[in-house]
Amino acid sequence: MNGFSLWRYEMRATVRRPAPLFLSFFIPLAIIVIAVLSIQSFFQDEEKQIQAAIVDHDQTFETKSLVNQLSEEKRMKRALQLAPMTSKEALEAFERGDIAGIMTIPKGFTKSLRVGENEPITVMTNQEKPLDSTMLTVLLESGAKYISASQSAVNAVYDLHIKQLPGNERNQKLQEAIVTFTLFALDRNEAFEEDKVISGASVGWKTHAIIAIVLTFIVFFIILYQALDGGAHSTSMSRRWRMVNLTFMHQVMVKQLKWWLILFVMLEVGVGIIVFMDLPVYYSAGLHLGLFLVALWLSAFAACLYGLNIQSSVRSLILASISIIGLISAGAFVPEIYLPDWLYQKATPFAFSYDVFRMAFVEQSESMPYRGLVLWGIAFSSLALFAGYRKEKRDAYVSVFTSK
Amino acid sequence: MLTYLSLHLNKWKKRPGLALFILLFPILVTILSYPFFQKAAEETAVPVAIVDEDESSYSTTVVRRVREAERLHVLSMSSPEAVESVQKGQVEAAFIIKKGFQDTLQNGEVEETITWVRSNESTLDVFAKEAIGAELMRISLNAKAGNTLEQSSSVSFEKGFQYADQFWEPEPLFQMDFKKGSSEDVAQGPVPLASWQMVTVALYFLYAWLVAILFLRTLIRDEEAGRLQRIRITQYTTYSYFAGHFLVMIVLGIGTFLPAAIALFFLSSTSVPVNAEWSGWAMAVLVTTLVITWFLFLGLGRKRWTIILFIALAVGSFTLTIADLGWTLAWPHSWLIHKP
Numbered sequence: 001m002n003g004f005s006l007w008r009y010e011m012r013a014t015v016r017r018p019a020p021l022f023l024s025f026f027i028p029l030a031i032i033v034i035a036v037l038s039i040q041s042f043f044q045d046e047e048k049q050i051q052a053a054i055v056d057h058d059q060t061f062e063t064k065s066l067v068n069q070l071s072e073e074k075r076m077k078r079a080l081q082l083a084p085m086t087s088k089e090a091l092e093a094f095e096r097g098d099i100a101g102i103m104t105i106p107k108g109f110t111k112s113l114r115v116g117e118n119e120p121i122t123v124m125t126n127q128e129k130p131l132d133s134t135m136l137t138v139l140l141e142s143g144a145k146y147i148s149a150s151q152s153a154v155n156a157v158y159d160l161h162i163k164q165l166p167g168n169e170r171n172q173k174l175q176e177a178i179v180t181f182t183l184f185a186l187d188r189n190e191a192f193e194e195d196k197v198i199s200g201a202s203v204g205w206k207t208h209a210i211i212a213i214v215l216t217f218i219v220f221f222i223i224l225y226q227a228l229d230g231g232a233h234s235t236s237m238s239r240r241w242r243m244v245n246l247t248f249m250h251q252v253m254v255k256q257l258k259w260w261l262i263l264f265v266m267l268e269v270g271v272g273i274i275v276f277m278d279l280p281v282y283y284s285a286g287l288h289l290g291l292f293l294v295a296l297w298l299s300a301f302a303a304c305l306y307g308l309n310i311q312s313s314v315r316s317l318i319l320a321s322i323s324i325i326g327l328i329s330a331g332a333f334v335p336e337i338y339l340p341d342w343l344y345q346k347a348t349p350f351a352f353s354y355d356v357f358r359m360a361f362v363e364q365s366e367s368m369p370y371r372g373l374v375l376w377g378i379a380f381s382s383l384a385l386f387a388g389y390r391k392e393k394r395d396a397y398v399s400v401f402t403s404k
Numbered sequence: 405m406l407t408y409l410s411l412h413l414n415k416w417k418k419r420p421g422l423a424l425f426i427l428l429f430p431i432l433v434t435i436l437s438y439p440f441f442q443k444a445a446e447e448t449a450v451p452v453a454i455v456d457e458d459e460s461s462y463s464t465t466v467v468r469r470v471r472e473a474e475r476l477h478v479l480s481m482s483s484p485e486a487v488e489s490v491q492k493g494q495v496e497a498a499f500i501i502k503k504g505f506q507d508t509l510q511n512g513e514v515e516e517t518i519t520w521v522r523s524n525e526s527t528l529d530v531f532a533k534e535a536i537g538a539e540l541m542r543i544s545l546n547a548k549a550g551n552t553l554e555q556s557s558s559v560s561f562e563k564g565f566q567y568a569d570q571f572w573e574p575e576p577l578f579q580m581d582f583k584k585g586s587s588e589d590v591a592q593g594p595v596p597l598a599s600w601q602m603v604t605v606a607l608y609f610l611y612a613w614l615v616a617i618l619f620l621r622t623l624i625r626d627e628e629a630g631r632l633q634r635i636r637i638t639q640y641t642t643y644s645y646f647a648g649h650f651l652v653m654i655v656l657g658i659g660t661f662l663p664a665a666i667a668l669f670f671l672s673s674t675s676v677p678v679n680a681e682w683s684g685w686a687m688a689v690l691v692t693t694l695v696i697t698w699f700l701f702l703g704l705g706r707k708r709w710t711i712i713l714f715i716a717l718a719v720g721s722f723t724l725t726i727a728d729l730g731w732t733l734a735w736p737h738s739w740l741i742h743k744p
Contacts, residue, residue, distance in 0.1 A: 023712070031719065034727045094585075103580075113577055120581040127584045127599070137582055138531065145538035148576035152542075153549035155577070156568035161557040177552070184548060188537045191514040191544075195521045197491050204525040311422055313618070317429055325437070328444070337494060338528075340447035 002244045006254045014258065020228035021262070028220035032213055049081045050132045050139075052101045053090035060110040061175070065182055066147060080139050094124070100132035101125040103140070113151055150185040154178055208335055210279065211357040214270045215332050215350075218298070219323045221266060222259065226302040227316040230255065232309070248395075249307075249388035256303035256384060263295035271360060281360045290356030293373035297349045300380030307387035326350035349376040408648025409655065412622075426615060427656075430608045430664030438671045449477040452532040453486040453498040460506035466539045467501070473535040490521050497522040497529035499536055509544045510561075512551045542572065597682065601672060603726060605665055605686060606737050610722040612661035613736075616653045616694055617714045620701055623649060624708055650698055657694050662687060685743045693736040 014021060056063050067082060082103070085093065090102045104122045112119040123140060125133035154177050162173045233241070233251065241251070268291060275281045305315045327333060329343055330350035345351060352369035359369075416423035454470065456463045471478045479495060486498035500519040508517050518536065522529055550564035559567075571577050597605075626632045635645050665686055669679040697714060704710045725737035 027716070027719065031723050034723045037727065120579040122581045122583060124583045124585045133584070138534070140580055142534040142538060144578045144580050145576065146541055148572070148578040149538070149541040149545040151577045152568045152571035153545040153552075155571055156546075156549040156564055157552050160553055160559045160564060160567060180552075181545060181548065185541055185545060187514065188541050191517050191537065191540055192520040192533060193516040193518070195519050197487060197521060197523050205527060314422060314425055317425075321433060321437075325440070334448060337451050337496070338448050340444065340449070343444050343447070 002246050003250060003254070005244070006241065006246050006250055007257065010254050010258050014229070014262075020225060024221050024225035024228060025266075027224060028217050031220070032217050036213065050136055051081050051083070051099045052103060052136055053085040053093060053099050054082045055085060055087045055090050055102060055104045057087075057107045058105050058109045062110040062113065062178070063105050065178060066105075080136065094126065097126070097129070099126065100129045101136045146185045146188060150178075150181040153181045157181075207279070207361045210274060211354065211361075212327075212332050214267075214274070214357065215327060215353060218263065218266060218270065218294075219327065222263060222298050222302050223316050223319045223323065225262070226259065226306065226319070227312045229259075230302070230306050230312050230315070247388070247392040249385055249392050252303055252307040252384050252388035255306055256299050256381060259299035259302055260295050263299050264292055267291040267295055274360070279361075282362075284359075287356070287360050290359060290369060290373070293370060293377060294353045294356055296377035297353075297373055297380060300377050300384060301349070304380045304384040304387065307384040307391070309387070309391055323350075330354045347372060349373060352376070406648070406651075408645065409652050411648075412652050427660055428663075430611050430660060431667050434604075434664055434667045434671065438668075449475050450528045450532060451477040451479065451495045452529060453479050453481050453489050453495045454536075455481060455483045455486050455498060455500040457483065457503045458501050458505035462506040462509055462543050463501045465543065466536065469539045470532075470536050473532075476532055476535060487521055490523050490526075493523070493525065497526050497532060499532070509540075509547050510551075512544075512548045514540065514544050542569075597674070597678075598672075601668065601674070602741055604668055605682070606722055606726060606740060608661050608664045608668070609686065609690060609737060609740055610718055611664075612657045612690060613693060613697070613718045614715065615660050616657040617697065617711060617718060619653050619656055620697075620706075620714075621711060623701075623706055624711070627706060646702070653698060654691060654694055657690055658687060661690055682743070686740055689736060689740045692739075696736075 054067055056067065067084065083099075087104070090099070093099045094102055102124045104124075106119060106121070109119055109121070123137075125136055127133065154174075157177045158174060162170055162177065165173060232238075238248065238251075241247070268288075271281060271287070271291065275283075281287075302315075302319065305318060310318070326348055327350055329339075329345045330336075330348055330353070331339055331344055332350065332354050336344045349372070352372040355369040356373070454467050456467055467478070467480070470476065479489075481489065481498075483500055486495070486500065489495045490498050498521040500521065502517055502519060505517050508514065518540070520529075520533060546565045546568040547561075549568040550561040553559040553564035554561045623632075632642065632645065636642050639645075662683060665683055666679065669682065674682075701710055701714070704713075721735040721737045725735050725741060
């Protein structure tokens, strides 16, 4: 009965002083909204063609066909526009931030290519347009390989055959060889026969991003909330509670129960918002149970540090550090399939939590995260109670065993 | 003035663990997590399955070379396994090198020699496709050169093939040298800091600022407990009290920020002049920010709500600057990033 009084006291405090709850909800929400907006603007920019300049100091047939190879190929053309410019124009456009990069072909480039030397072409990418620059790098790198392939073939035919031909015929044959091999290299997409299958288990980038946002939000929330709400009772208050046989251990227990309840509500609200945004969520009893258990272990984790009597700012730092590493290793930011084996850890509570959210989006989910979540929840809760009990014992008041 | 510094030092000495933890947290995190993040970033790769149904020398060469490609995690498996893995989302895509691959290439053709199995969720597999396509083209163009030579001269196919292939060693003929630059340094030389370094330094800056803001609570507590009043009565002036606390705040800010920033630059092997230049600039921005925070705090009447306001401002400054949503001039974090 006394325990209920403590619970009522806690809940009344929450309602009467809602600032911690309010701040813990809106600060992470604001940060996440800003982050999403910024990422969105990033991707919206990306749908445009990438603009880049090409400065050709060599101006030969080969360099012109090279520019053609890079810019006229269908797939490349969709993604990249290479505009020939003088070096002054290119620098001006770069300074204005109009282009993602400048590709400069040095004088004497063709000559060096013909004799098999490899004088590199310089490409300056714009650091202020990171996505455009990365795409430009990838496109040009793959283009470079195709050009190397066709140029190797041209060189082989030239050295072993065309070189010996009389002057007039030599030039004509060389042009023929360049055209044949260049066109052949451009046909590379024909080598692939595309076959699409339906993927039932992977969640896709959009859903993954949503899960990452909700998980990050909920972790942020608990970090802030436990810091703002988890101040220890004053000595006089603790003594008064002790008089009715309520010790620090009870406080830990009630705090955890409260955080558990609030986290569960937050998680349900989170999933509710996803549904509200018209995304297909498979509501099931299993999902609610999963959310309930995620709330259990997260609240137990925070309560455990609370029970250890660690100062609230330090607690937040510890929680934040562990959570960031935990979320990364659970594949919450970069999906698990891209992570190296040593990094992806299936048995962490973060990975189980991710699985619960995956259940919301994938019909045939194979994972069963409940057992793991229950185990982690119980382990943290027990540790929290044990820590609370130890502190009480140190203070020479062990009411759990002495009171009725 | 220094009395207050030693007073706080003594206070911190009482709980040295806590004080050291708060002070050294950024540097600890940097030193402990840097190798972790570095290794994780290096080894993150796109998983693809490759099925070699041809098992010829050409197909094994392609598979071997693709395995060496960066950012690809190539798994060999059978055709049904590969399709199942794509369906289960365990790999991004599967590439099946069909039977007769070598014969087709030797005939100077490439059409539909590889089946590319992907799902509706596959995105990054185009990189794998480009890598495979490049290796395929290397072999097929060598073969095409061999064919052309065999038909038009006395050179054998094999000799032509090998001759064309030798242009790939030690480096391919056509190379690109990628350099990073920004609009500001077209005129001024290259920018030395990578974007991840910038974000990390901005985080340290945020941490140091927050620690300094939370330190301001001491002044509120002193006022509430009547200590400030006692000082005013006994010393007639509170000048040294405020000046002393201002000094402590600056020391605290610099003490949390500088070691971590230097450690980061050191770990990521940034050159010493760049390190010194950036640390100096960042420190100047930090001190300016703390001075502004201090006077705002005094000007707003040293109230509890100002702490919350400052925290919101600090977090907002970091988030809005990193998200790059405009209003950049107003935020200390953007002064930090846009070093003149």
